Amino acid sequence: MSTAGIISSIAKSFSLSEKQVSAVAGLLEEGATIPFIARYRQERTGGLDEEQLRSIRDELEYAKLLDERKKTVLESIRQQGKLDEELEKEIQACTSLKQLEDLYLPYKPKRRTRASAAREKGLEPLAILIWEEETETGNPDEIAKDFVGGSDDTEADQNSAGSVEEALQGARDICAEWINEEVEVRNSIRSRIQKHGIMSAKATGEKDDREVFREYYDFSLKIKFLKPHQILAVNRGEREGILSADIEIPEDKVIDDIENFIITNRNSVFTEQLGSAVRDSYRRLLFPALEREARKELTEKAEEHAIQTFAENLKNLLLQAPLSSQMVMGIDPAYRTGCKVAVIDPTGRYLEGTTIFPTPPLKKIRESKETLNRLIDRHGITLIAIGNGTGSRETELVIAELIGERKEKKPDEELHYLIVNEAGASVYSASPLAKQEFPDLDAAMRGNISIARRVQDPLAELVKIDPKSIGVGLYQHDVNQPNLSRKLDDVVESCVNLVGVNVNTASSSLLTYVSGLSSSMAEKIVTYRNENGPFKERNELKKVPGVGALRFQQAAGFLRIPDSPQPFDNTAIHPESYDAAESVCKMVGISPGQIRETAHLLPLKFRDLDLDKTAESAEIGRPTLELIIENLQKPGRDPRESLPKPLLKQEVLSMSDLREDQQLEGTVRNVVDFGAFVDIGVKEDGLLHISKMSESKRIKNPHDVVSVGDIITVRIISIDPERGRISLGLVDVSDQASL
Structure with a gap:
């Protein structure tokens, strides 16, 4: 697919304009980072946020991977002398690796198989007779005799069939391989697995001391209803030898469907042979491969969900309000x-x-x-x-x-x-x-x-x-x-750049995640700081070996220097917009050097400002103007300051202090598919199950209700001191307001 085609496909997939996707692709190609693009290039991207930008980045990388694989596949088939114009068009039109690999399957170099062994014995012509179904007279055994080597007087050639049954079996093996390579057959079975497949798990009898997998000892559920944590639990149980699992679909019905597709002439003398090849192909080749594929896809989706859950929890943990004034x-x-x-x-x-x-x-x-x-x-x-x-x-x-x-x-x-x-x-x-x-x-x-x-x-x-x-x-x-x-690094990068970093106090670990910097570059900045003293202004960063124009452009807006003589150095205003920021200050009659002292007056000064005209006058885009105005009003602001502070305590509770229906405050420690674990001040965290997060509506995603670090009011539903388990219910917001 051409670059234009890739851009068009991604734009359509995310309901964006091709101009937006093209702008993102261009900026990434130039070496821009996601945080930089999200904050300082909104005019070019149409205001895309980091999540959208990362999705586009991932799709661009997938398209590049797919394109490279297409080249490899085409070259392989070309070297075999089997590439024609129609096949090349089909390959070039592929939009997924799965689709591409299905097309490549008949041409993919194979290890030694039953079919390849049969070909070595010269049985492919017999397989073709069976496959083409044009022979309507005669007896299969008689026809197969022509493909049997040796006679009563000589020993059979080891590279030929030794008997009629061996010849027919070899021909069926070749046909089974051809059936396995039929794209429509594979897609039909895939569809049936997705719609009707059932995941079953059973205990193997191996010891499960803590009974971690107890609920999966006799487990059965349709694939389409499986939850990510169930898939991952079954996978772990298999790896530990405690569970065995497989996917089940109605075999007879599937085989009937394949036969109806493959067998087109019931008058052929080889109909029975072809039917046997269908059954063998399904049981030995098709279903085992497609079951593995389905399990792999289920696992990938479950892992993607688990990774996203981890990422969301990590983000909320990293962005908890700091208690910076505490000894x-x-x-x-x-x-x-x-x-x-x-x-x-x-x-x-x-x-x-x-x-x-x-x-x-x-x-x-x-x-x-x-x-x-x-x-x-x-x-x-x-x-x-x-x-x-x-x-x-x-x-x-x-x-x-x-x-x-x-x-x-x-x-x-x-x-x-x-x-x-x-x-x-x-x-x-x-x-x-x-x-x-x-x-x-x-x-x-x-x-x-x-x-x-x-x-x-x-x-x-x-x-x-x-x-x-x-x-x-x-x-x-x-x-x-x-x-x-990669996902967690994206989260940390996003959080660090959202908050901003004091370049004079930050560790090298923190600086590593700043837009445009690397671990080695962070070390150089710390070394320069140690040798030359604190940075006095952002421009001094250019003196650090390795900080060129691009690196400075990407990093500067995210680094803070509170004591700089340039007041904008302690804001998210980028150096490339300093002139525009000064123009805005003049328009509202304030001095850049006094923005901290006059910040409380600025909302009134900006209230009646015509943003479009002001942006045009300052020769910047409206998003840049809005960023400037926001930072002039809150210079040096830490976005975490507005978040709830951690729950501080002076007394301690024990399990014996708890009673059912008691209400108390707790801190959310972890959020998972089935609920959240909440620290309520006793040794064990209580479980706030997803079903107890609301009395008025069904909650589908716990993250829609609570986040790591949240301070929430909960009600004790049940207490099991022996097992150390506490079941909690979330007190509705309306109820909390009346406490």
């Missing part, structure tokens, strides 16, 4: 080795650390409290962040008790605690970056610092960890890992 004490709970304690100032700088032993087996609670009190008083601690790992519950009890004791003596003291998901902290603690940041600290303390910093700025800290280790997904280790990595 934080991080505690990484443990039993035998004790709890690591680290004090972090509001900028994330490590001040002091120690180890306490409030948990079993030592349970030095009094000594631990004395140590904690000294640190709280010395540093003015306002928030204690407790990791949710081993020993978290016991540590939380001690901290809640300590806060209560201090509250009696200092009623006005602002001291709270919260539980932090510590997933990935150990990965960071052993990383080269952590060793570089804290070369003199042990791994446990480095991990604890990560836990504390996550409270102050989740995004800046979590980008240091492989996204797959953050623990907000479902079956993330079972899905296609390159696809998962």
